[in-house]
Amino acid sequence: MQKLKEKYLVFRISEGQDQQAFTQLYSLYREKIYQFVYFKVSSQEDAEDLASQVFLKAWEYLTDDNARRVQNFRAFIYQLTRNLVIDYYRMQGRAPQNVELEDIEEESAIEDPRSTFLLNQLYAEDRKYLDECLKQVKEAYREVIVLRYLEEIGIEEIAEIIEKNPGNVRVLIHRGLKSLRSVILSSNRKSLYEPHRTQSTNQSNQESEKRS
Amino acid sequence: MNHTERKALIKAIKSLKNAPEAGWPSSDTVERMDNRVMSYVQGQSRQSARPGLFFVLGMTKYLVSPRFAYTMAVIALMAVGAAAAISSQGALPGDTLYGAKLAVEKTQIRFTSNPARRAVVQMEFAGNRLKEARMIKQEGGTANGRVDDALTRFAKDVTEATDALKQAADPVQVKAATSEIAQKAEEYKQEIEFIVPLSKKRTRTVGMAAAAEQAEQALEGVEEPAVEEEDEDENKDEDEEKELEKELKEGQVGL
Numbered sequence: 001m002q003k004l005k006e007k008y009l010v011f012r013i014s015e016g017q018d019q020q021a022f023t024q025l026y027s028l029y030r031e032k033i034y035q036f037v038y039f040k041v042s043s044q045e046d047a048e049d050l051a052s053q054v055f056l057k058a059w060e061y062l063t064d065d066n067a068r069r070v071q072n073f074r075a076f077i078y079q080l081t082r083n084l085v086i087d088y089y090r091m092q093g094r095a096p097q098n099v100e101l102e103d104i105e106e107e108s109a110i111e112d113p114r115s116t117f118l119l120n121q122l123y124a125e126d127r128k129y130l131d132e133c134l135k136q137v138k139e140a141y142r143e144v145i146v147l148r149y150l151e152e153i154g155i156e157e158i159a160e161i162i163e164k165n166p167g168n169v170r171v172l173i174h175r176g177l178k179s180l181r182s183v184i185l186s187s188n189r190k191s192l193y194e195p196h197r198t199q200s201t202n203q204s205n206q207e208s209e210k211r212s
Numbered sequence: 213m214n215h216t217e218r219k220a221l222i223k224a225i226k227s228l229k230n231a232p233e234a235g236w237p238s239s240d241t242v243e244r245m246d247n248r249v250m251s252y253v254q255g256q257s258r259q260s261a262r263p264g265l266f267f268v269l270g271m272t273k274y275l276v277s278p279r280f281a282y283t284m285a286v287i288a289l290m291a292v293g294a295a296a297a298i299s300s301q302g303a304l305p306g307d308t309l310y311g312a313k314l315a316v317e318k319t320q321i322r323f324t325s326n327p328a329r330r331a332v333v334q335m336e337f338a339g340n341r342l343k344e345a346r347m348i349k350q351e352g353g354t355a356n357g358r359v360d361d362a363l364t365r366f367a368k369d370v371t372e373a374t375d376a377l378k379q380a381a382d383p384v385q386v387k388a389a390t391s392e393i394a395q396k397a398e399e400y401k402q403e404i405e406f407i408v409p410l411s412k413k414r415t416r417t418v419g420m421a422a423a424a425e426q427a428e429q430a431l432e433g434v435e436e437p438a439v440e441e442e443d444e445d446e447n448k449d450e451d452e453e454k455e456l457e458k459e460l461k462e463g464q465v466g467l
Contacts, residue, residue, distance in 0.1 A: 019253055026249060031230075031237055034245070038235030048241050055249045063256070130224055131234040149225040177221055181213055 006073040013059070014067030022062075026055055029077055032151055036078065039146045040085045042135055050088060054081050074153070078161040082143075133183045141176030148173055304344050305361045328380035328389040331373045335393045338369035342403045349407055359407065363423035370397075370430035377435075390435055397434040404428060 006028075012021035033054050038047040057080055062070065070076045134142055147153045147161065155173075159166045213221075228234035237245070297316045300309035317337045324330040345362035373393060380386045408424040 017256065022253055023250070030242065030245060034237045034241070035235040044235075044241070047235065048237070048245060051237075052245050052248045055245075056252055059249075059253050059256070127228055127231045128233040131228060131231075134225070134228075134234075145225060149222055150229050177218060178213055180225075181217065181221060 003072065003074075007071070010062060010067050010070050010073055013062045014065060017063050022059060025058075025073065029074075030055070033077060033081055035150065036081055036146060037085060039134065039142055039150075040139065041088065046088070050081075050084055054084055057084065072157070072160065075157055075160045078147070078151075078153075079163075082161070130184075134180060136183045137176060137179045141172060141179050144169060144172045145176045145180065304348055305358045305365075326380070326385070327376050328382065328385035331376035331380065332389050332392050334369055334373035334376055335396050338366050338373060339396060339400065339403075341366035341369060342400055342407065345407045346403065360423040363404070363408070363427045366400075367423070367426040367430040370400075370427070371433065374430075374433050374435070393434055394436055397431045401428065401431055404431075 006025065009018075009021040009025050012018040013025075030051070034047055034051040037050045037054070038044065041047055041050065054077065058077060061080075134145070137145070143162065144158060147158045148155070153161070155166045155169050159169045162169070164172075230236050232238060297312065300312040300316065303309040303313045317340070321330055321333055321337070324333050341362045345359045345366070348358045348362065377386065377389055377393065380389065404424055404427050408421075
């Protein structure tokens with residue numbers, strides 16, 4: 001139903017340059033697009049600038065009699081955002097980070113009996129830290145994680161947005177989560193979970209001394 | 213990564229939604245974006261389009277996927293066809309829906325692949341022509357050639373029925389169909405007599421004579437069901453054999 005409503009709004013924008021219709025769509029996606037861009041560029045100023053440009057470009061595209069090409073507005077706006085970020089990277093002389101799906105797995109999972117306990121504690125307490133960890137994950141992984149779990153977009157639609165097939169998207173999500181987990185567990189940050197680490201680190205240090 | 217870890221990780225990621233510390237824009241940021249975007253849009257927009265017929269048609273064309281539109285068109289055509297078929301059943305020659313009635317019958321014949329069955333169906337439809345002729349006569353419409361038309365079509369249907377029967381290969385089916393067709397032919401002969409009766413001078417009214425003659429000739433082409441002579445012959449042979457054995461035993465036949 002939401003998709004049909006959006007299609008109707010797109011049609012009104014295309015046919016009549018309807019500002020009210022555009023305002024409705026803009027309000028729906030304004031914050032989401034900003035957050036999506038922020039996770040890509042990691043700068044609030046750049047995110048604000050780029051997110052604004054996304055909607056200006058969307059208005060120009062739709063009012064240029066292109067409504068028929070936009071069957072799914074959500075996919076369209078995210079694709080537009082990705083393309084703008086790529087142009088932004090090019091202007092900055094940066095190449096977007098891509099991953100080949102045939103790449104060898106990055107790091108083997110650290111088998112840590114404390115991990116579940118630590119992770120649960122961590123996630124409950126420090127979003128800022130998690131945000132920082134997420135920024136350390138490769139962009140291709142970070143992108144699909146954000147689309148899937150923050151924007152709550154389905155696999156098929158993500159595939160349409162990033163122009164890959166659904167199987168590839170699932171692989172990217174799986175690797176992205178593994179990568180994020182590795183970043184969190186290998187982090188040197190101590191302030192939050194230091195008490196827990198101290199207790200169990202002492203235990204594991206004692207054990208390793210015994211072995212040696 | 214086990215299932216529990218994965219679940220915890222996903223839950224944590226989801227908690228970043230709408231979180232300012234994870235990139236969710238502040239109200240100031242939103243306000244700045246609004247000013248920039250909406251001022252640009254306002255400068256270029258028109259008033260809301262007033263829905264007119266072309267707007268509605270264009271919108272429908274845009275909102276409805278081609279596949280859905282095609283499916284609905286097919287369903288609509290089928291519904292219209294079914295409605296036409298039902299309402300055309302009582303149509304007589306000269307009526308608007310008579311063509312639709314004949315078309316429905318033709319379609320039914322085409323979908324009957326078995327030649328013997330097709331012959332029977334064709335013969336039944338021939339009977340419809342006689343019913344039409346009778347109804348026209350009862351309504352008093354014999355003067356304008358509508359009865360002729362019905363009888364001519366009747367003759368054609370009977371001929372096609374006999375032709376279809378010749379194409380049938382299965383002897384059992386042919387036998388059953390022949391019997392049924394022959395029975396109908398007898399009924400139809402009497403019906404033609406009623407529709408176009410001979411006067412006391414045993415002549416038919418001029419104009420319908422040719423059509424009635426044609427119809428009767430077509431009925432003459434219907435084969436009578438074959439008489440079951442094979443069994444009698446077999447019985448005759450058996451009797452002769454028994455007779456012969458008897459004679460041999462009694463020594464009446466010299467060998």
